Each structure stands twice: as structure tokens, then as C-alpha cells.
Amino acid sequence: MPGGNVVIPTERGGWWHEYVCPTHGVELSHDELLCGEFPAAGAACRHGCRIHTSAVRSAWTVLAHQACAREIRRLATVRPKVATALLRRYDELYHRLAADPHEGSQPWMLRGRLFHQALTEAIWAVSIGQAARVLGDPAPRLTRALAEAARAARDTLVEQGRFTSNYTAWLNAAGAVCTGDEEWLTGEHGVHQHIRAAVGDDGWEWEGSTYYHGFVLRAYLLALGDSTPPPDVAERLQRMARAFDAVTTSGGLVAALHDGPYARPELDREHAELRALLPPRPARTEKVTVFRDVGYAVLRGAGIHAIVDFGPHGGSHGHRDKLALYLYGATTPWQPDPGQVPYGHREWREHYASTAAHPTFSVDGGEQAECTGRLEVADASGVTAVCDAAYPGVTARRRVALDGDVLLDELTVAADRPRRIALHLRPDVRLTVSAGQTRWAGAERLHGWHECACPSAALVARPGPGPADDPQRVRTHVDWVVPDATEVTFRSIYRVED
Ligand SMILES: [Zn+2]
Numbered sequence: 001m002p003g004g005n006v007v008i009p010t011e012r013g014g015w016w017h018e019y020v021c022p023t024h025g026v027e028l029s030h031d032e033l034l035c036g037e038f039p040a041a042g043a044a045c046r047h048g049c050r051i052h053t054s055a056v057r058s059a060w061t062v063l064a065h066q067a068c069a070r071e072i073r074r075l076a077t078v079r080p081k082v083a084t085a086l087l088r089r090y091d092e093l094y095h096r097l098a099a100d101p102h103e104g105s106q107p108w109m110l111r112g113r114l115f116h117q118a119l120t121e122a123i124w125a126v127s128i129g130q131a132a133r134v135l136g137d138p139a140p141r142l143t144r145a146l147a148e149a150a151r152a153a154r155d156t157l158v159e160q161g162r163f164t165s166n167y168t169a170w171l172n173a174a175g176a177v178c179t180g181d182e183e184w185l186t187g188e189h190g191v192h193q194h195i196r197a198a199v200g201d202d203g204w205e206w207e208g209s210t211y212y213h214g215f216v217l218r219a220y221l222l223a224l225g226d227s228t229p230p231p232d233v234a235e236r237l238q239r240m241a242r243a244f245d246a247v248t249t250s251g252g253l254v255a256a257l258h259d260g261p262y263a264r265p266e267l268d269r270e271h272a273e274l275r276a277l278l279p280p281r282p283a284r285t286e287k288v289t290v291f292r293d294v295g296y297a298v299l300r301g302a303g304i305h306a307i308v309d310f311g312p313h314g315g316s317h318g319h320r321d322k323l324a325l326y327l328y329g330a331t332t333p334w335q336p337d338p339g340q341v342p343y344g345h346r347e348w349r350e351h352y353a354s355t356a357a358h359p360t361f362s363v364d365g366g367e368q369a370e371c372t373g374r375l376e377v378a379d380a381s382g383v384t385a386v387c388d389a390a391y392p393g394v395t396a397r398r399r400v401a402l403d404g405d406v407l408l409d410e411l412t413v414a415a416d417r418p419r420r421i422a423l424h425l426r427p428d429v430r431l432t433v434s435a436g437q438t439r440w441a442g443a444e445r446l447h448g449w450h451e452c453a454c455p456s457a458a459l460v461a462r463p464g465p466g467p468a469d470d471p472q473r474v475r476t477h478v479d480w481v482v483p484d485a486t487e488v489t490f491r492s493i494y495r496v497e498d
């Protein structure tokens, strides 16, 4: 792309999470983000709709400003004059907007000037700051103003007691990249302190979302640049990288635990940027890895990459998925975490945070409470985790272990009175079920054997929505149900087919 024809939109950006089809729940098309004009026919949905509401228009404007900033960053090295002219255009726009009252943000938002959200503005400011640095800062008024805006937003978060927010990571990155000032790294609320406060000893960002974990790690690495962090911070960054590796299969699938997209091109770009910033590390080989703070156990062996979720709910990015068992092959999402749709779609957002959407257990068809399980056993072959807070009067215990060429899964649920108890199977591949066996299709194929002593137990299949990248994709959902039990044990064995 030559780059001489980038047109910066003259309008403010809104909230990108509104860039979703209200009918189909899919993210809308990212075409033509550098031309400065919202598509005349409306933003395209892959299911045929065209959407041109004001919310979608201003969500598009967010994506367009972000794409323009990244393009300016690219042009800074190959066409510096063009990049400089574009930066100065942003300088004019940003200063013009200072006099213009900002309307349209939702009340909960921490506001920006060019965007509804200060977080969005900080992400954009990092690209702008990187370009400015390459060019010797040809728009110092702009970079200074962006750093000031980042500081003001960070002060607000600190006042609200929300220092550990993932926003802070990006506000610090914006300040650090736009100014090159050490204080953004070493200060009381700088990057080093944020890493100490927002990341657990097990290396996970506290919300336990793969997406937000990678999101803050990327911000940290961009902010730190070539600087040498103190040893404890460097160690924590290494643990963050290892946590990200642990939920990435050998074939590169990244488990979308808790809130975050299941799959989108933009996510691939972000992960590629993250991997480029991370120093190479040897591949991990241990069979069982337990993350005790966030409450994930990862089992790798027999061609299966399994994750058991037993930890804290995860704040506003948590899902009601306690004791879920996620199953991946190297390149096959047999039973993945389904991820989340853009937040602008309330209906589908509720679904993807729900118990019904996850390969976990349910009682009387109800939602699990937002709760925390506990690890009972972790040994060389697997883990046992317990949860007694998902439903009143119900205790669930799940043992998942590797044994030779198979994965064993045993879930026992005990209730205070006869109740409908179900174990969910939630594939993102073609699943066939018959005579107590399941066959999971894909580049790697999985075979399951399922056994329950209760005579009334049944594997009940019904069509359901696939993961969150396209809620219209129909997959076979199976509820392994006992309609009226006080205690039931579901035993499964999984083996990868040759
Ligand atoms: Zn649509």
C-alpha cells in the first residue's frame, strides 16, 4: 500500500463495541477504514444486513481512527513526509475538539477527547506516539496533550480505587510512548507498580481473561520498550508470557477464557504484535500446569490440550463457567471457551457469559452464581477441583487427569434434594452422539466414551449457537442429564483418533 491516500475522519469515535449486527450478533465488516468516509450503504454484516445507525457509524469511526494511527506508524519509516503531514492533521483535529463539548459517552465511561472512552484514546495514542518518536516528534503539542490526557484519566481511576484496571496499563503506555519520560514506568502509579498490583503470583492478570491478559501484557511491553525493569517486574512479565503460552495450543489456538473475542482478524493482528514483542521462550513440556490465583489447570498430553476452570469469577469480565472443561487439539477447537460478542449486543453478551453456553455443569437448568471454586488435588497426572457455591445446597467435584493415551473426566454432583443435574458438552466442531459415545470432527479427531450409573441418565442433543464469532453457526449442544437425582457421577474417557 503506498499510503499517500489516507483520509482521517473528522468526527469523534464512539464505542467500538457497538460495531455489531443487532440481528445476527456478528461484528461488522472492517472494509475501507482508511478512506475517511463511513460506507455509503452502511456497514456490512456477513449475513447480508447493512447497518447505518449512529452508534454503528461512530463505532466505525473508532476503528477508522485506530487504523489511520497504525498506518501513520507504518508510514513513519517508509514515507516520513506523508506521516508527518498526517500527524499534524491529527494535531489540528485534537485541538479543535478541546473547545467542542463531548456528548454521547455512556455514563460509566471514562471519557476521552477524540473517543468516547479514554481507553480507546490511549490505544490510539500509543500508535501516534510510536510514529511521532520515529519522526523526531513533529507534533509536540499533540504528544504532550495525549500524555496529559492519559495522566488525567489515570488520576481519575486512582481516585476511584480502580488502579488495577486494565485501562491503567494503556494510559501508562500512552504516557510513556508519547513522552519517553521514565516517570511513566517508575512512578507511584507507573508501569512497574501496575504490574505488581494487577498481576497475580501465578502470572495472570487478575480478571483471568485471556484477552485482557494479552491486552495488558502488550501495553506493558510497548511502554517498557528497551528499558530494563527491576528483577521482580521482569520475573512477573516472564510469568505473564508463560501463562499466555499455557493457554495456547501447539498449533497456535488461543483459548478465549472469560470475556474476549473467540476469533477475529484484529485479534490475530494483536496476538502477532504481542508475540513479536515477547522474547523467544522454550516450549513448555510439563503435563499439568496449575495457576492457583486465577484458578486454571492446564493438562497437555495424549494429543489433547485441556483446561479446567475453577477460580474466582473474574470481575465484570467473568463468565458463569465454574468447573468447565475446555478441550482442544493442536488446531481443533473440539470444546472451546466460546468467547464473547462485542459488548454492544446485550442479548448475545448475556448468552456467552451464561452457564448454558459453557461446557460445565448446571442444576435445574439455572445459572451458576458468580462464585469461586477451589483446588483440592494437583498431582503429576491431573487435578481435582470443587465448587459448592454455584447453586445453594449443591457440591460439584471434577477430576480431570491424563492416563497414558487418554484423558479421564469424572464429575460428581451432590444436591440437597432431587434435582435435574446436567453436564454440558459444547463443541465447535461437528459432533455425533450415539450409544454413550461421542465423535468430535476436525483436523484432529476426538472420541469420547461416556458412562453414568444412574439408569435415567441420557445424552440429550439439540441444536445450539456456536462460539461468539458467529452466533448463527449452529452446533450440536449435548446436555448429559439426570432428571431427578441427589447424587450423580458422570465418567468420560477421551482419546484422539489415529
Ligand atoms: Zn446481520
Ligand SMILES: [Zn+2]
Residues within 6 Å of the ligand: 256, 257, 258, 259, 319, 321, 337, 338, 339, 352, 353, 358
Ligand atoms: Zn466463557
